[in-house]
Amino acid sequence: MRNPLTGAFAKYFMEATITEADLVTPTMRRIRLETGEPIPFPYSPGQHVRIQVNDPLSPRGLLKPLETLRTYTIREHEPQAFELLAHLYESDGGGIGLRWASQARPGDRVTFWRHQSGFFLHEEADYHLFVGEETASAAFGPMIGALNGSARVFGVLESESPEDDIPMPRPLELRRVHRHGAPAHYSKTLLAGVTELALPDEPGTAYVAGEARTCQMIRDHLVRDRGWPRASVRVKPFWTPGKRGLH
Numbered sequence: 001m002r003n004p005l006t007g008a009f010a011k012y013f014m015e016a017t018i019t020e021a022d023l024v025t026p027t028m029r030r031i032r033l034e035t036g037e038p039i040p041f042p043y044s045p046g047q048h049v050r051i052q053v054n055d056p057l058s059p060r061g062l063l064k065p066l067e068t069l070r071t072y073t074i075r076e077h078e079p080q081a082f083e084l085l086a087h088l089y090e091s092d093g094g095g096i097g098l099r100w101a102s103q104a105r106p107g108d109r110v111t112f113w114r115h116q117s118g119f120f121l122h123e124e125a126d127y128h129l130f131v132g133e134e135t136a137s138a139a140f141g142p143m144i145g146a147l148n149g150s151a152r153v154f155g156v157l158e159s160e161s162p163e164d165d166i167p168m169p170r171p172l173e174l175r176r177v178h179r180h181g182a183p184a185h186y187s188k189t190l191l192a193g194v195t196e197l198a199l200p201d202e203p204g205t206a207y208v209a210g211e212a213r214t215c216q217m218i219r220d221h222l223v224r225d226r227g228w229p230r231a232s233v234r235v236k237p238f239w240t241p242g243k244r245g246l247h
Contacts, residue, residue: 011114013052014039018108019081025164027088028134031072031104033112034081045142046119046207048073049084052111053100070097073138074115085138085166089184119143119236125205127152130174131194131218133184134159135238136209137166143207145169152204156193158184185241187214194218195225203228212237 016033024030054068072084086101104110121128121143128151130140137157144153155174159165165176177193191214206228208218215235222228 011040013111013113014041016081016110016112018104018106018110021104021106024085025134025159025166027160027164028138028166029086029088029101029104030075031084031086031101032081033084033110036080038079039077039082041114043074043077043082043115044118044120045146046073046121046139047115048118048139049082049115050113051084051100052113053096067096069113070100071116072101073118073135075138075142077142085141087135087138089134119207119209119234121146122205122234123148126202127154127200127204129153129199129204129206130155130157131190131206131208132157132210133187133190133214134164134166135211136236137168139209139236140207141166141168152200154197154199154204156190156197158187158190158193158210160184185211185213186217187211190214191217191221194221199226203232206233207236208233209236210238212240 014035016035018031019034020030020032022030048071050069050071052068053070056068072086074082075085076083088098088101119139128147130144130153132140147153156177157165157174158177158179161178161180168174175193175197177189179187179189182189206222208215215237219233219235222233223230
């Protein structure tokens, strides 16, 4: 792939080589990229990167610049390498993200853009509440792993079935719920899981991510039904049917 991004743009992107690519669950692929030199971009757990999946100078790239990039959450980060979790789903419209995630192989060269803002942990919270489906779990793993061992953590994590559950870094009071064929957008399965979750009387900090309309339902429940301040609910919509570029 030709890359015209040089000069002043060089501080915003970097090249890497895929060294590993395998399935974590039937619908989630782990992709490891190594740069061979220190990654200069600062990193915080919960951030994501944009991968250049199409040539920006191709006819399609020139006509539709958004069709050259897709966004993935960083699962693990090292000085000269990082890992992505790529959910193999069809909601990205044209399917170029799904195609790249499915076909990525060791030896492939990849251009990635500097780490993008994502969630940021509120270290002073009385406790932490994580709510989301598979795309959110990719961000939640490193965030939970970064918390102090004494931090109180609650959560509801949704997936299609138990075999699609993404492992979390340490034992937690997490409830797992499963759709079993129900839609992941506007998810009543996830909302019911949060509604039934026993939480301390006082609010903590909530991190709600995944499909946009589901995130809105969860936030409204916490604010309206549980009396949480809106500022205590941090929402990150990753996707919704028919739209792209929500990261």
